[in-house]
Amino acid sequence: MAEAQSASGPAGKLVIRNVGLLLSGDLRRPILDADTVVAVDGRITAVGKAQDVDSEGARTVIDARGTALAPGLIDSHVHPVFGDWTPRQSQLNWIDSFLHGGVTTMVSAGEVHLPGRPKDVVGVKALAVTAQRAFEAFRPGGVKIHAGAPVLEKGMVEEDFRELAAAGVRLLGEVGLGGVKSGEEAKRMVAWARKHGIQSTIHTGGPSIPGSGLIDKDVVLEADADVIGHINGGHTALPLDQIRCLCEQCGRAIEIVHNGNEKAGLYALRTARELGQLERVILGTDSPAGSGVQPLGILRLIALLSSLGEVPAEEAFCFATGNTARMRKLDAGLIEPGRAADFVLLDKAQHSAGKDLLDSVRLGDLPGVGMVIIDGQVRIGRSRNTPPAEKVAEVVAAKH
């Protein structure tokens, strides 16, 4: 069932019925009282009880068989380069593997692993535009990759940001990975980027690999990027008092990554909760990286934060969906009319001690992915990477 529909052309009408648990992605109301989702040509058109929604004339009907439906997961921090290949670990098809971990959208934090990456301003801009174009046109398994994220290099002027924005660049790679490492210089460039509609992320903590550097809380506060990138380090975390200070004094997104310090990640989560600001928490893998590539990284973070961080599992799913979509201004991440029809269907893994999906995640187990849908099209059935789901959704009718 790997390619149930062609990846091109409108998806027509999709009806998913018999959903056992509907996870909305919205922290204010993480579980919806609904069992049916309808989408037309890749957009959600209705969410509700079967008897209340119009499910006539569907091209594709899916029986969720009582399993859970969540928005497709969003990885807020990846480092793609070209194609479905990473030179970092010489690995092919890593993006397709993430699809099997429920990820339907990725946000680049910089294409910094390109061997011989240009560091002059013209080269930085050319790479950003090329990456933006290439990943706009190339979507392995349908995964949406928002790329073209230049890192700040010395000598960039406001005109460069205007030019990048006009060319379609919407993101900055991690501030601090390029030559600009001082708070003052970063602040000026981040402000130019923001003025021209380009969102920014800052590297937080010690150097990741030889060649990157320390960014401490003073630099993060001064630069004032839109996302406190890997607040739990990538891997080396700042001292916990600095992490607290960032949560308290910088109102920006708090990004927790898989390839970071888990203790620091749990501390950031608890601090955000104490502040009553869980809506700021977003998740990424920060991969490919020295630690490798983690197809299940977002699911693993959800299980970690729910089990050890004692956050209800339905809320932990919101960190990787609705929260990220809001912070990153994406049209996915929530189950509501008008949003992209990007879904992951899940069930508790076979032989988990949990009594149901949410309980299994609270116990620290990974869920089993049974199906992934992007833009209203079925992309995969049972995941090749997660532990097997107890029950799996199935396509019961498909007209072509």
Ligand SMILES: [Zn+2]
């Ligand atoms: Zn980093």
